Amino acid sequence: MECGVGRLRPSRSELAKYWSLDPETIFLNHGSFGATPISVLEEQNQIRAEMEADPVRFVERKAFSLMVDASNNLSEFLNADPNGMTFCQNATSGVNTVLRSLVLNPGDEIIVPNHSYQACWNAVNFVASRWSAKVVIVELPFRCETEEEIIEPLLEAITPRTVLAMIDTVTSPTALRMPFERLVDEFQSRGVDVLLDAAHGPGLVSLDLSKLDAAWVTGNCHKWLCSPKGSAFLHIREDKKEVTNPLSISHGYNADLPTEEKFRFEFDWQGTRDPSAILSIPKSIEALKSMVTGGFDEIMQRNNSLALKARDVLCETLGTEPPTPNSMVSAMATIDLLGTYTGTADIMGDPLHNRLLDEWGIQVPVFPWPHHQMRYFRISTYLYNTIEEYEYLANVLKEIL
Numbered sequence: 001m002e003c004g005v006g007r008l009r010p011s012r013s014e015l016a017k018y019w020s021l022d023p024e025t026i027f028l029n030h031g032s033f034g035a036t037p038i039s040v041l042e043e044q045n046q047i048r049a050e051m052e053a054d055p056v057r058f059v060e061r062k063a064f065s066l067m068v069d070a071s072n073n074l075s076e077f078l079n080a081d082p083n084g085m086t087f088c089q090n091a092t093s094g095v096n097t098v099l100r101s102l103v104l105n106p107g108d109e110i111i112v113p114n115h116s117y118q119a120c121w122n123a124v125n126f127v128a129s130r131w132s133a134k135v136v137i138v139e140l141p142f143r144c145e146t147e148e149e150i151i152e153p154l155l156e157a158i159t160p161r162t163v164l165a166m167i168d169t170v171t172s173p174t175a176l177r178m179p180f181e182r183l184v185d186e187f188q189s190r191g192v193d194v195l196l197d198a199a200h201g202p203g204l205v206s207l208d209l210s211k212l213d214a215a216w217v218t219g220n221c222h223k224w225l226c227s228p229k230g231s232a233f234l235h236i237r238e239d240k241k242e243v244t245n246p247l248s249i250s251h252g253y254n255a256d257l258p259t260e261e262k263f264r265f266e267f268d269w270q271g272t273r274d275p276s277a278i279l280s281i282p283k284s285i286e287a288l289k290s291m292v293t294g295g296f297d298e299i300m301q302r303n304n305s306l307a308l309k310a311r312d313v314l315c316e317t318l319g320t321e322p323p324t325p326n327s328m329v330s331a332m333a334t335i336d337l338l339g340t341y342t343g344t345a346d347i348m349g350d351p352l353h354n355r356l357l358d359e360w361g362i363q364v365p366v367f368p369w370p371h372h373q374m375r376y377f378r379i380s381t382y383l384y385n386t387i388e389e390y391e392y393l394a395n396v397l398k399e400i401l
């Protein structure tokens, strides 16, 4: 089909057949909510059907052992200690679980970079205000040439009162692949615990949780592992287990059990939540691996090289320079729309985002980032995408901007 910019509408890759994405949409936003392959949704449906055949029997006799399987499977994937692995609904609830467990003194300081996801940043503000603690916001540049430009300001913000730093694996608004391995090490060797926000973590960047040894790591499986929505984890390091409570205090709280069993009971028994998304995590890992020959290394490498190519195409067409070195790109890239910042977010969505979707069927986030006084758009790349889709976006943007 011919479009307004005189080009054929681009096709998805051969691997798109594994997803049920709307063929009318050019879907360039895997990063926001992920996208789950058909076979994984089928697995989830099967789990649900089994559950609904006799919900009580399922919960009493099956759910627990399936949960242990999912936990072991994910722990193996992330090289994590399965005894510290807990599940939660999403990364926001993982972050809240940690923050709302903290016991702070007035004047204690928590470090937050100004690229942090606003919901998690809000949770830090909320908790800090309750304890009269201080949130230390570290200004990091959007455009940078070296990792030092990110690492140095963060470490310089440490004071004797710093108790925690919330660090992303890959930032949401700016899509910056943070030097998180070095940051975890640098902060923790200075006595500052790190809460690693790996919402954009599993399946996007290599993660070795045992090697990282961060106090807490929370991450989404429903983004880059393509699990069903509502499948996330919080990994709690051994020495933090006693001081970390689940967000919902439930039956386990007054259980008279040995420490380890009590920890499991408190985190694993969360009442009548639907566990099917979490129980589908092993299937999503297996399904994705089976799409390529080289497993997740190949998936991450393919997505990363497409993101780099796509970013080059967009920057060249829009007449701007790539904002960061290639080493700071994962499978997302953010580009600035210079001179178009209007100050506030529109509750109905950014007009450019809406126009791209309504007139050209392109699904790509466009948003203001008040902390930089900038307006950005962010592309994501996944196995189902092709470079032609980003060329199409670039041509549309060139025509309308």
Ligand SMILES: Cc1ncc(COP(=O)(O)O)c(C=O)c1O
Pocket (backbone or CB within 6 Å): 031, 032, 090, 091, 092, 093, 116, 117, 119, 120, 168, 170, 171, 172, 197, 199, 200, 220
């Ligand atoms: C860096 C970061 N942290 C946390 C979140 C929250 O994830 P969720 O909405 O699944 O809780 C996101 C969501 O995109 C994110 O990008």
